[in-house]
Amino acid sequence: MEAVSVIIPAHDAARTIARTLASLASEKAVIGEVLLVDDSSSDATAAVATEAALRLGLPLRVIRSSCRDAGGSRNLALEQACFPWIYMIDADDLHLEGGLRVLLAKAMTQSGADMVVGAYHRRVDGEERSTKIPSAYAASGPANACAYLEGRIRSIAVGSALVSRRIIGETRFPTGLAYDEDTLFWARLMAKASLTVVTQPIFIYFVSAERSDDRFTVRAAARFLEWRLALRQLRSCGIAKQSLKMREGLVALKIARVCYARGDFDMAARFLRVAEAAPRAGGDVWRCMRYRLKIRLRRRFSAPAGQLQRA
Structure with a gap:
């Protein structure tokens, strides 16, 4: 052997x-x-x-x-x-x-x-x-x-x-x-x-869940752009552009979920928009809708009382 x-x-x-x-x-x-x-x-x-x-x-x-x-x-x-x-x-x-x-x-x-x-x-x-x-x-x-x-x-x-x-x-x-x-x-x-x-x-x-999630929240936007550049280089291997766009959406959705869990609703919303713009399977369409609603509700009920009254 x-x-x-x-x-x-x-x-x-x-x-x-x-x-x-x-x-x-x-x-x-x-x-x-x-x-x-x-x-x-x-x-x-x-x-x-x-x-x-x-x-x-x-x-x-x-x-x-x-x-x-x-x-x-x-x-x-x-x-x-x-x-x-x-x-x-x-x-x-x-x-x-x-x-x-x-x-x-x-x-x-x-x-x-x-x-x-x-x-x-x-x-x-x-x-x-x-x-x-x-x-x-x-x-x-x-x-x-x-x-x-x-x-x-x-x-x-x-x-x-x-x-x-x-x-x-x-x-x-x-x-x-x-x-x-x-x-x-x-x-x-x-x-x-x-x-x-x-x-x-x-x-x-x-x-380690915490260490794993930390990778997505430190310099979130800059790190995502660095990763996306490396991802797109896979086109040289004959991998379809559609597949690369779907991967972008999957990673963006994961980052949105981690940011949401940690209370950074603005960053979660930014990455959710990236995920929503990518081609998605049916389950991911539903996940995006669910997180969009959750972010909206958390923002609303986390707002100061004066803002809620004006709303």
Whole structure:
């Protein structure tokens, strides 16, 4: 069976990295190298990882980075990866025993497969929320990329996919984005990959709801414009403009929902207008209408008494 390069970006991950590495120990037979990208850590991330890897018998190599960006760190490791298959996981997530071997076995038995996507458990603030099982993939790469951007295919999480180094080629993660850089990377790969799936959960994805939502509210407008510019570059992959516009609407609606939840009704209304201007599926049309009504009601009942009387 062919070997795998495992890529782990890490920033101040001394508290979690040993546990993540331990979760990979059962896969030693198929792991050719573990590339840990220590990105500007101020703690003992590299030392803790080195000690854990020695104890576990994992072939760890530490790459120093100062890009302060998970996508940029992954790109550094992609430049140096030596083995035919690439598996990426974050420094605070947990691999599930046998998952990597299942992905690799599927790749070996599915003739011509460049990419294998598995299921994963999603744990939010320590609570098990859902198991995401890949479904609705087609034979056509561009069709998969469009469906993925439009939200018609279950999300891929870093940690649930195995990709051939050959199909990655020069494809890299966009850098400097606050969110969705993984989606843009996967879409580029899907557009050219022969893809297959397994329904076995591969890893546990740990999510902090507050940290996740913070990405959408800090410099919300500027960050959205930066992300939209990177999104539109996917046209070079043959991805339909309609799909890119639908993705804009989906992300804008998510930002509107987060801003609404945090009481910034003006910003929520701005992003809701962007979502309403984009092509939408039926469910998203209803969500926009619902949030438009909720914003109107919250504004009305949050107004000072004098304003309500004048109204």
